[in-house]
Each structure stands twice: as structure tokens, then as C-alpha cells.
Amino acid sequence: MKRDAFFDNAKFILIYLVVFGHMIQPFTETKIIEVLYNFIYIFHMPAFILLSGFFAKGIGEMKYIWNLFRKLIIPYLVFQVLYSGYYFIIGDASWQTVWYEPHWSLWFLLSLFCWHILLILFKKIPVNLGVSIAVVTGIVVGYINSIGHEFSLSRTFVFFPFFLIGYWLSKEQIVKLTQPVIKWAAVFVVVIVISILTATPAFSSEWLLGSFSYQDMGQPIWGGLLRLGVYLLALTVTCSIFAWVPRKTYHWTKLGKQTLYVYLLHGVFIQFFREAGWFKVDHIFDIVGLAMLSMIIVLLLSSKVVFVSFQPFIEGKITQLKQWRYERRQRREEELLQ
Incomplete structure (x- = not known):
């Protein structure tokens, strides 16, 4: 598929927000950081997953599946070992994690592989029915306590609707989101969401991670309804963010090609900073500093070297x-x- 500046711009912006979100996570006891963190987590992975689905048009051939295994499962196993060794060196106790429990951000590789496999079946189902089944499945798994972090099963099912929606979307449908009227509606949506996050009591980010059962999150009965609300919120905010992604080519647009490298490697910096305890957030300039450091990490890991x-x-x-x-x-x- 011919590269389009819109998609590379979107991927670069999203990978930056992934790094920045991980950077500020230890400081969410501060209200402004909590709101910022939760807002980012409402859409940044759903948006990334939706784009991944959009670029999965060639799924079905055995050669394609083998290439997926080579690009996703083999790197998962390699980085699972590398991160175990790295965590041991820096004193992070999670180095003992077994191979089928993904280290931190490596869950995405396992889930991405599974989404492509699921797509072999779901692309044969009419779009509305298929998306409905995916949403219901994502809701139901929350009631099954045994489905969790192992093999990234919970996240695979919870986030699959976004991947499937992305698969069925056309380029024209996505780009239409950048129309002026939608842009201004998007501003309204973002302001409302941030205002609600600011005004309401603490909102557990566990609802945005997709890896916990409703029992674990204290909502064994109404958890399914809450997850449905999270789905709708995530999709709405994702569309709002896409509305403001520029369509022109900039000097940083080409860096959108390197998002997988940034995603897999930025944990080396983030986990080291967390173990070292170098940073704290006392005022707005600390947040700006973390934002700048996040950009430096993204640019470094996007480099040709x-x-x-x-x-x-x-x-x-x-x-x-x-x-x-x-x-x-x-x-x-x-x-x-x-």
C-alpha cells in the first residue's frame, strides 16, 4: 500500500503519546498528571490498533502469516529474554516473569499476531455482525477471571473490535475525519472529556488497559456496561484525535515508519528512570521537561543508527x-x- 503522510503523521504522534504516557505514569497521584494520563490512555492504543487493522488488508495467505510470525512472535521471544536480562541488571523484580506473560509493552506483539489470525475468520463475516460479535466477546471476557495477562489473552479480546473496525475502514472514510466541521466537533469532544476527567473523582485507569477482569476492578455485575461505555468513549476520542492529524508531509513524517522500533525499545529508558527514581513532578515545568525528554527518546529510537x-x-x-x-x-x- 502506498504510504500516505496522514498515516505516518498519526503513527508518529501516537508513538510519542505512548512514550509520554509511560513516562508520566509514576506521577499520577498528581491530579493534572492523572487527567493527562487517563485522557491519553482513552485513545492512544485504540487508535494505534485501529491503524494496525487498517493496514492488515493482505491477511489470509500462508506466506503473510509466516511473515507475521517472523515479525511479531520471534521479536516477542527475543525481547522477552532481553528485557528479563535488562530488568535483572537494573534490579527490577519482574525479570522473573515467565515467557508467556509479556513484559510490559510486549503484549502488543502477541495480541497483534492473534488479531491477524482472528481476522481470517472475521473478514468472512458481514461487517456489522462481525464488529458486534467482537464487541460482545470483549465485554464477556471481563466476566471470566481466568482470562488475564497470560498470553495477552484479555487484551487480545478486549481491543480486537478496534482492529476489526480499522480493517473495514477505507482510506477515504478515515481522511474524511479531517473535514473542518468534524475538527471543531472534535475540539468540543476533547474539552468535554477532559472537563469530566478533571471534575470527577479518581477514575481507575485499569478500565483503559483491558487486562483486568471486572471482579478485579470491583464491578463484577456492571462491568460489562462500563466496558461498553469505554468502547464508545475510546472510539469517539480516537476519531476526534484523527480529525486534527495533519495531512501534509513534514520533516518528521518519515519517522512514522519506525514506530515499532520506538515501541519495543523505549522501555529500556522508561524502566531505568523508574528504578533510578530520578524525576518528580512539583510544577508545570516538570511536566514540560518530561514531555521534552519523551520526544528526545522518540527521535533517538527513530534514528537510522x-x-x-x-x-x-x-x-x-x-x-x-x-x-x-x-x-x-x-x-x-x-x-x-x-
Whole structure:
């Protein structure tokens, strides 16, 4: 599929919010951070998952599935081992996590693979029926206490509706969200949501993570209705954010291609900072500082040096290293000819 600036811009913005959200998570006892954190978590993963579904149009062929295994499951196993070793070095007790309980953000790789497999069946079902089944399934699993973090099963089922919706959306439908009338409606939605988050008592972010049963979150009876509300809220805010994603190409647009690298590697920084306890939030300038540091991490992990160095671990190939060597050789030959 030909690259479109809108989607690369969206992916870059979303991966930045992923990093920033993880950066501020330890400071959510502060009201302003709590509101900011919850607002980001309402939409940032649903939006990312929706885009992942949009780009899953080729699912079905065995070669495609093998490529998914190579790109998702193998990196999951590699980084599960790497993060275990890293956590042990920095003194994080979670290094002992078993292989089928994803370290922190690695759940996304397992779930993404499962969403593609589920899509083989669901793309044969009429869109409205399929999405309805996915939503009902996501609601029902919350009542089953045994479905949780292992193999990322809970998140797989809870977030699958967004992946399926993204699959059925066309490029024209998504881009239509950037129309002026929708943009101003989006501003209204965002203001209302932030106002409600600010005015209401503490809202548990566990409802936004998709990895806990209703029993664990203290709503064994009405949890399903609350999850349905979270679905509607997440989809509404996601559309509102997409409405303001620019469609032009900027110098940072190309960095939207590297979001998987940022996603897999930013935990090295975040977990180190958490263990070291270097930061605290006392005023607005601390938040600005964390926002700037998050951007530095994103830019660093989007760099070509990181791309070339970690491609063998993440994609299982060395095409970028070969390209880099070829370009160096070309430059040397040009210098000799001058």
C-alpha cells in the first residue's frame, strides 16, 4: 500500500503519546498528571490498533502469516529474554516473569499476531455482525477471571473490535475525519472529556488497559456496561484525535515508519528512570521537561543508527545494514573520483 503522510503523521504522534504516557505514569497521584494520563490512555492504543487493522488488508495467505510470525512472535521471544536480562541488571523484580506473560509493552506483539489470525475468520463475516460479535466477546471476557495477562489473552479480546473496525475502514472514510466541521466537533469532544476527567473523582485507569477482569476492578455485575461505555468513549476520542492529524508531509513524517522500533525499545529508558527514581513532578515545568525528554527518546529510537543496529533483532534481516554499507562504498568511490 502506498504510504500516505496522514498515516505516518498519526503513527508518529501516537508513538510519542505512548512514550509520554509511560513516562508520566509514576506521577499520577498528581491530579493534572492523572487527567493527562487517563485522557491519553482513552485513545492512544485504540487508535494505534485501529491503524494496525487498517493496514492488515493482505491477511489470509500462508506466506503473510509466516511473515507475521517472523515479525511479531520471534521479536516477542527475543525481547522477552532481553528485557528479563535488562530488568535483572537494573534490579527490577519482574525479570522473573515467565515467557508467556509479556513484559510490559510486549503484549502488543502477541495480541497483534492473534488479531491477524482472528481476522481470517472475521473478514468472512458481514461487517456489522462481525464488529458486534467482537464487541460482545470483549465485554464477556471481563466476566471470566481466568482470562488475564497470560498470553495477552484479555487484551487480545478486549481491543480486537478496534482492529476489526480499522480493517473495514477505507482510506477515504478515515481522511474524511479531517473535514473542518468534524475538527471543531472534535475540539468540543476533547474539552468535554477532559472537563469530566478533571471534575470527577479518581477514575481507575485499569478500565483503559483491558487486562483486568471486572471482579478485579470491583464491578463484577456492571462491568460489562462500563466496558461498553469505554468502547464508545475510546472510539469517539480516537476519531476526534484523527480529525486534527495533519495531512501534509513534514520533516518528521518519515519517522512514522519506525514506530515499532520506538515501541519495543523505549522501555529500556522508561524502566531505568523508574528504578533510578530520578524525576518528580512539583510544577508545570516538570511536566514540560518530561514531555521534552519523551520526544528526545522518540527521535533517538527513530534514528537510522537504531534502525540499522536493531533490524536483525526486530525484523530478522539486515537489509538496512547492507544499504548502509552500500551507501558508504558509494560515497567513498565518489570522493576518490573528485
